[in-house]
Every structure is written in structure tokens, then in C-alpha cells.
Amino acid sequence: MAKELSTDECLAQVPLFKDLSKKHLQRIASLATRLDLPAGRELTTEGAIGHEFLVVLDGEVDVLIGGKVIATRGPGEFFGEISLLNHQPRTATVVAKTPVVVEVIGQREFATMLDDEPEVKNTLMSAMAQRLAEIEDAQ
Secondary structure, three states: OOOOOOHHHHHHOOHHHOOOOHHHHHHHHHHEEEEEEOOOOEEEOOOOEOOEEEEEEEOOEEEEEOOEEEEEEOOOOEEOHHHHHHOOEOOOEEEEOOOEEEEEEEHHHHHHHHHHOHHHHHHHHHHHHHHHHHHHHHO
16 A cells, blocks of 8 residues: 555545645644544444534445434545534434544534635535435435
């Protein structure tokens, strides 16, 4: 395998952040913590208070509502934004389907990121609206 990518290089490959400058990517990278987690690890719990936003760098996660898998998300995808943007409990449980590498951005850092990067905020708001509609359809 080639040299390990830096956090900002990894984030540059995530569609949410693809249009940001290296300087902006480095700022977001400084807000994030990388975790390597095993398959089966629960990353969020439906109904719990959300305190972080997560971006999948490697591996796959299952998104479950009421114990039923409604989506599988992989590298470049993210979750946790609904709880943080709407200040509401988690809408789904997310479980690592395979071993995963994720970047975790805490609630305070997430707010900083949105203040500093209005285009990211706009993209997240659109994604949230789409996901809330998907949840409505799944119920």
C-alpha cells in the first residue's frame, strides 16, 4: 500500500469536502479524530443524543431504523448530521458492517466547521432533508 494519506488528503476524497481548498481541508482535519473500529461496533444509537458527526474513510456501515437495515454507507459517506443540525435524538442506529476507519468531528467542532465553511453547511442541509424523506418513506 502507498503511504498513509493525511487526514486532509482523505477528506479531499469525500464528496462533501471535494470543493474545499487545501487550507480549508487542513482546518477541518484539525477538528477531526480518526478511529479504526471493528465490524459489529455500534457507532450511533437510535433515540440517543448525538454528540458527533462521522465520515467513513474505509469500510462499510449499516444504517438501521427499528432494527431494520435501511441503508449501507461506505467510503466518502457521512452520518450524524441530522442529530447535530436539528438538535434532536439520533434517527438511526449505525453499526460497522466491516472493519471501518472513520473521522469523528465532535459537536463543538462541527459547529465551528459549519461557521467556517458555508458551502459544507449547505450540502449538509440538503443531505439532511433527503435523509429525513428517506426515513419517512421507510416507516
